[in-house]
Amino acid sequence: MTIILYTLAVSAGLALLLGFLLGFFKKIFFVETDETVAKVRECLPGANCGGCGYPGCDGFAQAVAKGEAPATGCTAGGRETAEKVGKVLGVSANVVETVAVLACQGSKAHAVPKGFYSGVQTCRAAKLSTNSIKMCAWACQGLGDCVAVCQFDALHMGDDSLPHVDEEKCTGCGMCIKECPQNLLVHFNKIDKGAFARCNNRNPNKPQILKGCKVGCIKCGKCEKACQVDAIHLVNGIPVVDYAKCNSCGDCVAACPTNVLYLR
Amino acid sequence: MNEYLKIFLSSMLIDNVVLIQFLALCPFIGMTTDVQKANGMGIATSFVMVLSTVVTYPLYNFILLPLGLEFLQTLTFILVIASLVQLVEFYLKKSAPALYSSMGVYLALITTNCAILAVTLNCISKSYSFTESIVYSLGTAGGFLLSMILMAGIRDRIRLAKIPAFVKGTPVLFIAAGLLSMAFAGFAGLIK
Numbered sequence: 250m251t252i253i254l255y256t257l258a259v260s261a262g263l264a265l266l267l268g269f270l271l272g273f274f275k276k277i278f279f280v281e282t283d284e285t286v287a288k289v290r291e292c293l294p295g296a297n298c299g300g301c302g303y304p305g306c307d308g309f310a311q312a313v314a315k316g317e318a319p320a321t322g323c324t325a326g327g328r329e330t331a332e333k334v335g336k337v338l339g340v341s342a343n344v345v346e347t348v349a350v351l352a353c354q355g356s357k358a359h360a361v362p363k364g365f366y367s368g369v370q371t372c373r374a375a376k377l378s379t380n381s382i383k384m385c386a387w388a389c390q391g392l393g394d395c396v397a398v399c400q401f402d403a404l405h406m407g408d409d410s411l412p413h414v415d416e417e418k419c420t421g422c423g424m425c426i427k428e429c430p431q432n433l434l435v436h437f438n439k440i441d442k443g444a445f446a447r448c449n450n451r452n453p454n455k456p457q458i459l460k461g462c463k464v465g466c467i468k469c470g471k472c473e474k475a476c477q478v479d480a481i482h483l484v485n486g487i488p489v490v491d492y493a494k495c496n497s498c499g500d501c502v503a504a505c506p507t508n509v510l511y512l513r
Numbered sequence: 514m515n516e517y518l519k520i521f522l523s524s525m526l527i528d529n530v531v532l533i534q535f536l537a538l539c540p541f542i543g544m545t546t547d548v549q550k551a552n553g554m555g556i557a558t559s560f561v562m563v564l565s566t567v568v569t570y571p572l573y574n575f576i577l578l579p580l581g582l583e584f585l586q587t588l589t590f591i592l593v594i595a596s597l598v599q600l601v602e603f604y605l606k607k608s609a610p611a612l613y614s615s616m617g618v619y620l621a622l623i624t625t626n627c628a629i630l631a632v633t634l635n636c637i638s639k640s641y642s643f644t645e646s647i648v649y650s651l652g653t654a655g656g657f658l659l660s661m662i663l664m665a666g667i668r669d670r671i672r673l674a675k676i677p678a679f680v681k682g683t684p685v686l687f688i689a690a691g692l693l694s695m696a697f698a699g700f701a702g703l704i705k
Contacts, residue, residue: 255580263589267596274600278607369673 285314285337292333293323298400300324300422313338325401325422347421347436349395349404349414354447354464354509355388356409361461371397376430384461387449389433395425437513443495444472444481444502446488448509453486459507466509472501517648519704520641524652526700530628531660532693537628541664542686544619551665552658557619559654562632564601565594566650569633570643590633591625598624628657663693 290310297305301322303312312318313334320335327346354360366375366382372390375382382390391410403418404425412425412434426434433449448466452458458465468486480494481501488501488510502510528534531541537558544554569590577585602620605613623629632653636646667689676685 252581255582256585259576259580259582259585260588260592263592267592271596271599271603274603278603280606367675370675371673374673 283311283314286310288337289313289334292326292330292337294326294330294420296325296400298325298422298424300420300424325420327420346439348416348419348439349421349423349425349434350437350445350513351389351412351414351434352445352447352449353387353389353411353431353433355383355385355391355462356407356411358409359462359464360385360388373428373430381431385450385452385458385465387431387433387451388462389431394428394430395434398424398428400424438492441492443492443497443512444488444490444499444510445513446490446509447511449487451486464507464509467507469506471504471506472510475500475504517645520645520648521652521655523704524649525656525659526697527703528653529656529660529697529700530631530653531657532690532697534631535694536631537626537657538690540622540626541661541690542683544622545661545665545668548662548665548669551661554619554622555654555658555661558623558626558628558657559651561594561598561601561620561623561626562629562650562654562657563647565590565597565629565633566636566646568593568597570636570646573637586634586637587630590630594629594633595624628653660693660697664690667693 287310290306293306293310295306299305301309301318301324303309303318303322306323309318309322313320313322320338320340321331323330323334324347326334361384363379363382363384366379368374368378370392372392372394375390375392380386381388389411391406391412393406393412395412396404396406400422401418401420403415403420404412405415407413421436421439423436426432426436431449437445446466448464450458450462450465453468455467455469458467466487468483470483472481472488473483477498477500478494478496480491480496481488482491483489497512499512502512524530530536531538540554540558545551572589572593573583573586577583577589598620602613605620632650636649639649641649664686668686671685671689680688
């Protein structure tokens with residue numbers, strides 16, 4: 250009987266003692282935390298994607314509370330989050346939502362590989378060691394560095410060995426854009442409508458382009474001439490569209506001999 | 514050979530807590546994604562290991578043993594270690610925020626880590642003296658830190674290697690851990 254009583258006394262006594270000690274020390278070592286940090290943190294998506302440039306959502310919340318980062322800094326959360334954060338800080342937030350878009354069509358069927366690449370299976374390594382594993386030096390390497398960094402399950406490697414963006418899920422956080430060694434992924438404003446060039450080849454030599462890729466931009470300038478509203482121009486050899494002017498007529502898409510342009 | 518050195522080496526290499534005793538596999542797999550993380554986790558665990566040995570040794574010898582309550586050791590040790598870690602966390606948060614930000618995240622994970630409990634229980638079952646217990650916990654902590662950093666290094670290589678799809682991810686880590694464990698089994702004859 251005594252052993253049971255001892256057991257009870259010791260375990261209960263120890264638990265009580267430690268409980269009181271913890272409560273006591275929590276008071277003594279109380280640290281005042283900035284309330285805005287917690288409030289801002291609550292508004293954030295919590296994916297810790299790092300798209301804002303701070304170490305995770307906690308880091309961003311602290312930076313916002315200190316005034317270092319803007320309320321619109323969370324690209325992943327988009328407008329909704331920015332408005333919530335703005336409400337906490339008492340400022341208005343004005344954001345443009347974007348998605349990532351791939352500016353390359355160098356799929357298995359279109360782009361010719363330089364050889365058989367069996368090195369380290371990341372785009373960055375392939376780019377470093379071979380400059381490009383396809384004949385086109387600007388082509389998508391297709392090894393999925395962008396897919397690996399996506400925190401929102403918005404990027405998937407297709408059967409054509411090109412990454413496909415799920416625009417419903419893409420938050421425009423920009424992690425894949427930073428990761429791509431070829432700079433092929435670009436921000437595209439969700440509100441913009443018009444033609445978009447899916448090529449990044451800067452080579453001015455037409456036969457060389459066509460040798461490497463059947464759907465590369467050959468710098469013919471037909472899109473420029475076809476456009477009736479002066480919205481499309483070749484910049485450094487790639488058609489760039491001014492979405493303020495583009496009216497989605499589709500003339501340039503029809504004029505393009507290699508199917509580089511498409512309407513979105 | 515010096516008695517303490519013997520205890521230190523055997524706990525660090527021969528009876529390595531992760532690779533031979535197969536304890537604390539969760540941080541071994543979970544926290545070794547990069548060397549820095551593994552280092553932080555290893556150092557935080559080492560700190561808690563030594564601290565909890567210091568606390569549980571007198572608890573056992575001056576309270577549980579005289580009252581004949583040896584069977585309560587697991588319960589009381591867990592209780593004491595968990596609240597101790599919590600206390601250290603409070604203290605660090607207030608007085609050493611820099612240390613807290615580098616170690617604090619790991620402290621919460623360690624509270625009920627099996628390696629910590631194993632060290633304190635082993636000290637009792639091997640009937641070590643107080644100094645021997647400290648040396649033993651230091652050695653185990655060193656072994657833990659060593660295996661964490663080794664694994665983090667291996668993972669750096671695995672990331673770049675071509676791995677067959679059916680063992681991709683955690684399975685290949687366990688294969689690597691098994692090979693590492695076999696390598697550590699070679700230390701068995703180190704001390705006679």
